[in-house]
Amino acid sequence: MNTSIRILIADLPEVVVEMLDQAIQQQPDLEWLGNVQGWEEIAVTVAQTDVLILGVEDVYALPEACFYFLRNQPNLKILLLTITDDEAIAYWRALHCHQLQITSSLSLIESIRQIYSLSPF
Amino acid sequence: MQNDRPLTKLVSANGSLADSKQDCLTQLVQEQWIQPNLCLSIVSHSHLLREALARLLQTDWNHRLKHSSKEGDTSDTADSISTAEKLTQHLVLLDYGIGRDLMIPSIQQWRSQHPGCYVVVVELKQESDLILDCIEAGAHGYVLQGASSLEIAQTIERVCRGEAHCSPIITAKLFERLAQTKMAQKNAQPLREKPSLTQREIEVLHYVAQGCSDREIAAKLVIEVRTVKHHVHNLLRKLHVKYRWQAAQLAIENGWLAKI
Incomplete structure (x- = not known):
């Protein structure tokens, strides 16, 4: 049984992705699924994903495709992260959401664990 | 919407918690890595981007990273500029994420107050006019969105060697703008009359x-x-x-x- 949290990163600045890759590889309970760009690439891997971290300009506008992913994957958590400041919002089933501030790679990792543990219901 | 905000405290680059924005900024300004060759300042609203740039460039390059600072706070910007005065070679990485309206005056401010300081814009959108505005404001180099740490390090290296690099399309537009500026200067009035403002x-x-x-x-x-x-x-x-x-x-x- 796979107990690690599987993480997919999408549309974040490359330099941030490089740092997160290093940081997540060091966490035994986290599994790095990859870094992708755009909805087509996300759709290929999202079925195996527990937490999708998606870089966006506005965390308050959930992209249309995310509704589809959340409807089809009850356990999926989506963390929208702004690329211009520290704001983030975690979305999960039935459009529950939880506002966060990500101020370091460590706080992002803590947030991943926190939102993963949220009940899907 | 639930709004628990459990992670609202700011965390500085050295991982310590700060109770207020100002405390955090003070910590960031004071933070120094002692390497002899180059001082590097990172200006961005995103803690994550600042951390990423600081870590990866430190690893790849062994720059002297003087501090990370958060643009938009005038006292902080003033602090970082005043600290830069004491150093001979200083490079500023400006994140385009601070916004176009803040970025252009920031470039001008750094350049006018510290002519010896290098300014490089990172995470810049691939828009010709925007790139030209940055160059015109005084940026020595730029790195487009999606660039890797290696590309950023190479750009910094190039800038510190006194070299500039841009795509042939941007170069052509730069020539065009230079010509237009020259023409405009010829026709310009020495002092513009104050328009009627409320x-x-x-x-x-x-x-x-x-x-x-x-x-x-x-x-x-x-x-x-x-x-x-x-x-x-x-x-x-x-x-x-x-x-x-x-x-x-x-x-x-x-x-x-x-x-x-």
Whole structure:
């Protein structure tokens, strides 16, 4: 049984992705699924994903495709992260959401664990 | 919406918690990595990007990373500029995420106060006019969105060698703009006459010149943000300029704000 949290990163600045890759590889309970760009690439891997971290300009506008992913994957958590400041919002089933501030790679990792543990219901 | 905000404390690059924005900024400004060759400042609203740039460039390059600073706080910017005065070689990485309206005056400020300082814009959008505006404002180099740490390090290396690099399309547009600027200078009036501005527009222009955002101006003048946007729109129209930093520059150069 796979107990690690599987993480997919999408549309974040490359330099941030490089740092997160290093940081997540060091966490035994986290599994790095990859870094992708755009909805087509996300759709290929999202079925195996527990937490999708998606870089966006506005965390308050959930992209249309995310509704589809959340409807089809009850356990999926989506963390929208702004690329211009520290704001983030975690979305999960039935459009529950939880506002966060990500101020370091460590706080992002803590947030991943926190939102993963949220009940899907 | 649940809004528990459990992770709202700011964390500085050394991992310690700060209780307020100002405390955090002070910590960031004081933070130093002692390497002899180059001092590097990172200006971004994103803690994550600052951390990423600092870590990866330190690993790849062994730069002297003087501090990370958060643009938009004038005292902090002043602090970082004043610290830079004591150093001979200093490079500033400016994140485009701070916003176009803040970025262009920031480049100008760094360049005018510290002619020896190198300025490189990172995470820049691939828009010719935007790139040209940055170059015109004084940026020594730029890195487009999606660039890796290696590409950023190579750009920094190039800039420190005194070299510039841009795509052939940008180079062609740069030539065109240079020619236009030269023509415009020939026809320019030495001093522009002050257009008829309302008292409120002058107040807004005053805060625009200080680098304040619409939200900040709204708070200072106790008016709606959309009212500020309306005044800024009118200012740009009356001054015949495209961007607010150009309006600010015009006002400062002609002394229109001297009596405020």
